[in-house]
Amino acid sequence: MSLSAIFIQLLNGLASASSLFLVAAGLSLIFGVTRIVNFAHGSLYMLGIYTAYSLVQVFDGSVLGFWGGVLLAGLIVAVFGALVERLLLRRLYHAPELLQLLATFALVLIIRDFVLWAWGPEDLLGPRAPGLRGAVAIAGRQFPEYDLFLIVLGPVVLGLLWLLLTRTRWGTLVRAATEDREMAGALGVNQAWLFTSVFALGSFLAGLGGAIQIPREPAVLTMDLTILSDVFVVVVVGGMGSIPGAFLAAVIIGVLKAMCIGIGNVSAFGIDFSFSKLTLVVEFIVMAVVLVIRPWGLFGRQQGIPRGAAAVEPPLYLPSPALLKALAFGLLVLLLLPLVSDRYTLVLLTDILVFALFAVSLHFIMGPAGMHSFGHAAYFGLGAYAAALLFKQALPMELALALAPFAAGLGALAFGWFCVRLSGVYLAMLTLAFAQIAWSVVYQWDAFTGGSNGLVGVWPAQWLASKTTFYYLALALCAGGTLILWRIVYSPFGYALRAGRDSPLRADAIGIDVRRQQWLGFALAGVFAGLAGAVYAFSKGSISPDTLSITRSVDGLVMVLMGGIQTLTGAVAGAAAFTWLQDTISRQTEFWRALLGGIILFLVLAFPQGIAGFIRERWEARSGRSDL
């Protein structure tokens, strides 16, 4: 690259960093004050660009109409965000942590179907910005005027936010709440109003970040999730709650991507390497590196654990005879079911069993071990791919199935070593980064993994070909795996994990190597997720990178939270409910995603403690005992 080419690519990077920064700043503010991991932030961005598109059409492309439309779109999204906070999230501040995440996930589903219903399926490319339609010559090249405007806009918004946060009373309150929410509350700060206003401002920034993109990109229905992962990366790399950090991170990622594209293909020592292909995953590599070196992001600080927001998790009692009886009865029903059910029921139940084990393994590290993972699908996928690849190497299917979980376990051992050094959202995001890196390798390595098309022809051995036999195999492995994991929770190792979660200092003082226990727990969860993945591969006959995508990881989270994170059996209930709901609802209506979102919202509001948690509560109320 010539010097002038580098300079222009630098400008390109800065231009795309601006919109990213706006959206990320909103997310960072919301997280800092409310501690909500807002999955719907990308949806607010999408609402912003669609609303702006319509407003600009209505105002008919005049200068005032364009900018007025963009600003108004941001304001509309702000009002929407404030309503979401007041009507929905407010009810959940005292629920177990991460439940708000489930509620915002439901919003993602609803908003996406709403946008499809309101604006239709076609991509909508907005007009160029009036007054900034053309390009100017820079370094002998044509550079769009609008991009120059964006380059200026980023720092201006950063400056305004800085003034707002440091020079106004409201900003002081926001910073106080970010620092210590309960203390701010104790000193008489009206938290309800503060949360609503912060949510409105965060939503405004997301909506505006979307609206200013209309001259640069079309409104499409998948942009909510596309931007979401990028924005999370920016916020975490910058340090959650830090606005300057978000700006720096956005610039780093924007510029790095532009440079990768600018460098293009390089061949050295006879090896061709395409830097432009690296854009698939570069932000996640940056995040992994930053988090390994600086566990709280570039400008972040260690966060105090929010006190008293939700009830402290009660200790886990040994399962009562009644619960054991219920479990044994359930198992018996599953054993006898093939006698009366049709073929498809078995196929659906096989899926449910696989996802139940997957969710239980995720719950194992999230619940008893206290490590939230946003990238658990990595181990599910590693198991699935290991099984498929070993099978393709002409290994007997049974052997491939037996070895695959250990491949996943090795992956978890490697990634886990880094992850257990972090905590909270940072840990979760590092698991996500590793999952994305694993995903991109699988997605790219055509010769070995089949690339984006995946591998086909991964069918079970002849004696397992019947759906009934395979169902029994899945039942044996998945129910067996689940029972082993549950047993481990009550082993000395399990107690050590829970001790490390509840009080790392005290656990350390009595001689528990907390980090090592967590590391082994992480690897163990990986093994069982891998087992679920291997069974999944053979039940489907094919395997593709979807198995380790973000979507799969999020599905796992949703299952655990729906079931109730504070109960042992919750993950199973959640997996069954989610898989069955998805299967049933998608047959009922065209807008099944919105319906699924609506049902999840209802569940969140009616049973904030989860399905199994709700049953436990009823049980306790009846018998005065606590033992599910």
Add this chain to the structure above:
Amino acid sequence: MTARRAFLLGTVALATTALFSGPAAAQGTIKIGEMNSYKNFPAFLEPYKKGWELALDEINKSGGLLGKKVEVISRDDNGNPGDAVRVAEELVSRENVSLLMGSFASHVGLAVSDFAKQRKMLYIAAEPLTDQIVWNKGNHYTFRLRPSTYMQVAMLVPEAAKLNKKRWAIVYPNYEYGQSATAGFKKLLAAKQPGVEFIAEQAPALGKIEAGAVVQALIDAKPDAIFSSLFGGDLQKFVREGNQRGLFKGRPVFNLLAGEPEYLDPLKDETPAGWYVTGYPWDQINTPEHKQFLAAYRAKWNDYPRLGSVVGYTTMMSAAAAIKKAGSTDTEKMIVALKGLQMDSPLGKITYRAIDHQSTMGAYVGRLALKDGKGVMVDWHYADGANFLPSDAEVKAMRPAE
């Protein structure tokens, strides 16, 4: 609490009925299973659905098939192979469908194709473009309607070779479709035009192109011409940045699929004039079969057809033609019937080749132009798919023996 209890009871009741309800006995109807990623690719698949619904109407109005009414059971496959295989199983074992059709994304299509082989079911892949589905990973049970990536590339190559440009830059979405298009283009053009050079390649992630940087990198490479297989949002971003930065000035651009209304219409006044594309100029095709399709489609939907509509309509008609010719819904008989089946489509006569189960449906090759603030195709001609396939020997070498 009562509301909660009612909800729980209702859920349990619903679950029980769903689990144990057997297949509804359906006398006098032929059931066809259809599945697609409706929520993942709505821009293409909503018109597609309208297309097959129109065809279904026509079939039933003319008395159905084999004296029976035809019913389509349509499912959303959630855009991933695992769910698609489960949905396919449901269609086969619970709904007792006679055959499967549909799919959009290549990896989903391949998974369903392998499922069809395992379950010995006929599967007509509507949209997946991957070459593998009929060649390297082809099987006895799978047929495919749309012209594949290879065929569409082959349709553009003669035009590209005519220009005799030496230095080419390539941009493609970084997954199998884009990779195959690029590999195919390089191979075919190099064969026709020895000495051609491919000097730059950009492979942005699907749906996440950094258009400004990509356009700038291509300008800096100073190519004589550009080949692109971008589509959807990526294409729109690329075009706008390219127009603003002058990438397309004096450089011919070849872009697969960019003439399809799904991808062309959103470009509006940004449409880059002069591009060589494959597509579907629905408003200018004057053959009787297309006029008839257009009139029927407009009458039913009060909208114009996209390419997806043609694909949906023709897939449904292919299934009907197979059943009619077989005189039965027996899988083997339908497969025998489909091999070499000739039928009419809105784009003209097509044949399902016996050798690889690929239909000879073609595409329109032409150039883009801007007319009244909208993109249109001009100087176009219909490229019959039959003329853009590798030799039989090559196909046989690629396709696994049955």
